[in-house]
Amino acid sequence: MGSEYVRFGLSWNWEGLDETELQRRHGELRTWVNWFVARYHLVGRVPRCWDRHPGLVDELKALWYYHEEVTNPLVPVVDGDQVHDPSEPEDPEVLARAYHDWHEARWRWMTGPLADAAGYRECLARQEHVDDGHASDARAFAEASAAGVEEPMDTAQVLS
Numbered sequence: 050m051g052s053e054y055v056r057f058g059l060s061w062n063w064e065g066l067d068e069t070e071l072q073r074r075h076g077e078l079r080t081w082v083n084w085f086v087a088r089y090h091l092v093g094r095v096p097r098c099w100d101r102h103p104g105l106v107d108e109l110k111a112l113w114y115y116h117e118e119v120t121n122p123l124v125p126v127v128d129g130d131q132v133h134d135p136s137e138p139e140d141p142e143v144l145a146r147a148y149h150d151w152h153e154a155r156w157r158w159m160t161g162p163l164a165d166a167a168g169y170r171e172c173l174a175r176q177e178h179v180d181d182g183h184a185s186d187a188r189a190f191a192e193a194s195a196a197g198v199e200e201p202m203d204t205a206q207v208l209s
């Protein structure tokens with residue numbers, strides 16, 4: 050029996066999705082973020098341009114999938130008998146504790162990364178998207194990093 054492994058892209062990994070699917074998921078996330086912002090009084094704390102900040106999209110996406118998991122989990126449909134019982138969704142096993150954990154995660158995110166506003170403090174202040182230059186800094190970092198790889202490594206320096 051062979052045992053082969055492949056990388057399986059989970060729902061929250063949007064890398065490599067086709068444009069239609071990407072648009073669909075972005076639309077669903079946007080709907081949820083609108084609800085989330087209204088529900089937890091986050092107007093003025095989540096920038097309107099949140100979808101232009103990939104790191105922020107990742108964080109909101111994580112909260113969204115987590116929220117789905119504890120409110121509308123994906124469950125298998127159990128086949129009923131064809132005459133009397135229609136097919137029904139199987140009872141999910143989500144504990145109240147998991148729902149509470151989601152609120153804890155939300156609170157940690159709101160008091161940590163959201164309060165920190167890394168990369169969008171200016172966007173919040175001006176209420177419009179402001180390019181903070183981080184993307185070009187990151188490109189410069191990658192280029193410098195690649196240049197470092199091509200240079201022979203000085204073993205004595207590394208070990209000191």
Ligand SMILES: [Zn+2]
Pocket residue numbers: 096098099101102169172177178179
């Ligand atoms: Zn922005």
